[in-house]
Amino acid sequence: MEHWNWLIATHAIAAGYVIVLGPANIFRRKKDRAHRMIGYSWVGAMYYVCISSFWIRGDGGFTWLHGLSAFTLLTVTLGLVSAIRRRIQSHRGNMIGSYIGTVIAFAFATLAPGRRIPQLLSEEPATLAFAAALVLASSAALFLTARSLARKAPDPIPARVP
Structure with a gap:
């Protein structure tokens, strides 16, 4: 098995960031600048x-996870284009679907024996705990900063009622 390298570490950190910030945006009531x-x-x-x-x-x-990655590239792009075109229902569906797919991939990567995350948990739990704390802290910082900046400046794009 390939050992940890920068690509795998940054991939895991970015995935953790996606997992943490997804619900922060999905469940926010205001769909504003933040x-x-x-x-x-x-x-x-x-x-x-x-x-x-x-x-x-x-x-x-390649595995089915790589197929999920290709599909997710498509759905995230469609969700982004839908948001730009103000097609909110389509945007919401694509982004929530992309998030659910990421959670499934994360669960597989975390729970399947022989994968790197369970191996890291058994061999270096402090490293995994530090990385998780780093992801949580940086996600919270981004969320709070975005919320603070959104309050200070008027929203140039008014929210449209669907």
Whole structure:
């Protein structure tokens, strides 16, 4: 099995970021400037997670997770285009679907024996705890900063009622 390297570590950190910030944006009541700021960073992290996954392969080569990455690239892009075109229902469906797919992939990567995350948990639990704390702290900082900035400046794009 390939040992940890920068690609795998940054992939895992970005995936953790996606997992943490997804619900923060999905369940927010206001879909304002803060929603867009968090959303653009979430989309960037999703693209990184999906694209970097193609260079992370086990002994068997590509798996169904790589197919999920390709599909997620499509759904995130469709969700982004839908938001830009103000097709909110389509945007919501694509983004929530992308998030659910990421949670499924994360569960598989976390629970399946022989994967890197369970291996790291058994061999270096402090490293995994530090990385998780880093993801949570940076996600909270982004969320609070975006919310604070959104309060200070007027929203240039008024919310449209569906």
